Amino acid sequence: MQNRALQADVLLALVMLIISAVLFYGGWQLPASRWEPMGPGGMPLITASALAGLSLILLARVLLKHRSAETADQTRASSLAEGRLPKVLACVAVSFVYLLLLALEILPFMVATVAYIIAYGLIDGGRGRRDLMVLVATALALGIGVSLILTEILIVQLPGA
Incomplete structure (x- = not known):
């Protein structure tokens, strides 16, 4: 069960990294504004950076094997038991x-x-x-x-x- 959860986390992190790259590229391509220092692409760039950062954190957690099978099974069992x-x-x-x-x-x-x-x-x-x-x-x-x-x-x- 743990293996499937780890695979799902890796897949989610990679998909979110791709989405953040597309969002970053789209924000970067927006034309600059004369009156606004950040321009219209500022918010997409910030959002893409935050999404990429969180995706990398998730990927690092998976790669460092932060979760164990016993903990996941115990949590699931205790949640159902409670x-x-x-x-x-x-x-x-x-x-x-x-x-x-x-x-x-x-x-x-x-x-x-x-x-x-x-x-x-x-x-x-x-x-x-x-x-x-x-x-x-x-x-x-x-x-x-x-x-x-x-x-x-x-x-x-x-x-x-």
Whole structure:
């Protein structure tokens, strides 16, 4: 089983390297802009570089045989033994509701994101008072931070805004 997983990781890393090379080439070929220092190809170049870097990390993990067959089998067995399926289904349902809220613009992006992070954290997180406080603080920081970065720095029109 481990051999197939390693082969799949190698295949994924190689495919992502090819995609990042095509993306990098496409971004490089975009004409330069007089008014914008990075030009229109800046974002594709950054994305391609990040994708290539992550693909190389995955490839290095596989080549260094970071994972062992026993660990993978134990993880799979313990996941099934712990009854992870309901939690996985709950995570999928929460993600679907979040996307639906954004697509239909029922809630503003920031509010929907904070609610999503809290709901996701409650599925598998601790239920103590301190855990809930950390979860709410993290959700607020991420929701507000991502919203501000997208609207103020990257100038993206968010759903429900």
